Amino acid sequence: MRELGIGVVGAGWMGKVHAMSYRTARQAFGPEPAVPVLRTIVDVERAVAERAAAECGFARAATDWRAVVDDPAIDIVDICTPNDMHFDVAMAAIAAGKHVYCEKPLANTAELARQMTEAAARAGTITLVGFNYIQNPVHGLAKAAIGRGEIGDPRYMRIFFNCDFMCDPNLQHTWRNDIARAGSGMVGDVGAHCLAYFYFLLDREIEEVFCTLATVIPDHPAPLVAGGFRLGAEGDPSRRVPNTTDDIATVLFRFAGGGMGHMECSRVHTGVRFDIGYDLIGTHGSLRYSYERINDIQLYREEGPVEQRGFKRIQMGPSDPRYAAMQPVAGLGLGYNDYKAIEAREMLVAVAEGRKAWPDFAFGYRIQNVVEACQRSDRERAWVRVPPLGRGA
Numbered sequence: 001m002r003e004l005g006i007g008v009v010g011a012g013w014m015g016k017v018h019a020m021s022y023r024t025a026r027q028a029f030g031p032e033p034a035v036p037v038l039r040t041i042v043d044v045e046r047a048v049a050e051r052a053a054a055e056c057g058f059a060r061a062a063t064d065w066r067a068v069v070d071d072p073a074i075d076i077v078d079i080c081t082p083n084d085m086h087f088d089v090a091m092a093a094i095a096a097g098k099h100v101y102c103e104k105p106l107a108n109t110a111e112l113a114r115q116m117t118e119a120a121a122r123a124g125t126i127t128l129v130g131f132n133y134i135q136n137p138v139h140g141l142a143k144a145a146i147g148r149g150e151i152g153d154p155r156y157m158r159i160f161f162n163c164d165f166m167c168d169p170n171l172q173h174t175w176r177n178d179i180a181r182a183g184s185g186m187v188g189d190v191g192a193h194c195l196a197y198f199y200f201l202l203d204r205e206i207e208e209v210f211c212t213l214a215t216v217i218p219d220h221p222a223p224l225v226a227g228g229f230r231l232g233a234e235g236d237p238s239r240r241v242p243n244t245t246d247d248i249a250t251v252l253f254r255f256a257g258g259g260m261g262h263m264e265c266s267r268v269h270t271g272v273r274f275d276i277g278y279d280l281i282g283t284h285g286s287l288r289y290s291y292e293r294i295n296d297i298q299l300y301r302e303e304g305p306v307e308q309r310g311f312k313r314i315q316m317g318p319s320d321p322r323y324a325a326m327q328p329v330a331g332l333g334l335g336y337n338d339y340k341a342i343e344a345r346e347m348l349v350a351v352a353e354g355r356k357a358w359p360d361f362a363f364g365y366r367i368q369n370v371v372e373a374c375q376r377s378d379r380e381r382a383w384v385r386v387p388p389l390g391r392g393a
């Protein structure tokens, strides 16, 4: 039985989720072909790192990410830091011969994402980016239906990621409100997940975009609690810090083959606690998905008597081995942490077998290229063509 040493960098929200995911993956899928060993968790905040090590069972806590990059016992460097750190940590890890599992967005610019992709390809590094929503096996059913031609030629895709977790102007300012750290607002933070749906389901090029961004809450109270996302933590009411990112993004796009689409992203969508999904309209049918029915897709086919037509609800079940590893009964359903465990499992198996993981840095770069075109479109208030990808993709 092979062991793979894991070093997680960033012990906030995602750091904890990733740590849990390795454990779930180990238990759900078994010890073959490799067992994850939680060696080191790093956070700039010592107390956060130590607490996470104790909670999640890491052998060691550290405050400098070089501790995992330099450790020969670590095979996978798992990056869960704010976005601006992804590039430095990933490039150092690649240079040190590690494999890299990085949270989305891959980097703060398309150029940095290109460099990361090319460096990994040159070094033979196995990479994976945390686009966990497409790890939900239910989207495999949607992709298979498209592949069988059940909706005809895809003409229109509405993709959305709306939630209300930053509606409250008294929530403390975090790195997500700082453009220098976050790199983008809604298009990079949650639009990247929408674009992952698009590329997973259609695998066509997005040719041009028209994007508008809006900042609804201009400032937030200065943070009182350091380290970790602290969802719901209120800040220091005596001092407010500008929100230099946006809270809402609306994007129109055209894709290869004459299709068009609309992407809407918001973190201030009052009353919508959390919903991500799509409507995909083809010439002979349609597919719908909403996170509010997390384990179902809806399929409409233009067949049979007109008066009997309607959407058919298809529920996920153990026909997919990833689902079967977690639950034996259709309709019981998987949740967010399960998809994260499926993602961690994908990384472990890819490294153990020496094959590519999915979705890799090239996929993350392709998405970052569109994110950047959206940002430019908003600045220039114009349609922007998505530039061709560099050699890395």
Ligand SMILES: NC(=O)c1ccc[n+]([C@@H]2O[C@H](COP(=O)([O-])OP(=O)(O)OC[C@H]3O[C@@H](n4cnc5c(N)ncnc54)[C@H](O)[C@@H]3O)[C@@H](O)[C@H]2O)c1
Binding pocket: 009, 010, 011, 012, 013, 014, 015, 042, 043, 044, 045, 048, 063, 064, 065, 079, 080, 081, 082, 083, 085, 103, 104, 105, 130, 131, 132, 189, 226, 227, 228, 229, 230
């Ligand atoms: N895939 C998803 O569904 C999903 C969800 C949330 C966040 N994310 C991504 O995960 C990443 C982390 O987001 P989060 O919500 O966990 O953030 P977070 O703020 O909860 O945690 C980040 C942690 O990193 C630490 N940190 C900051 N700089 C560091 C450094 N130089 N070295 C070590 N630690 C450092 C912070 O102290 C903090 O504890 C981001 O890239 C974000 O976009 C992905």
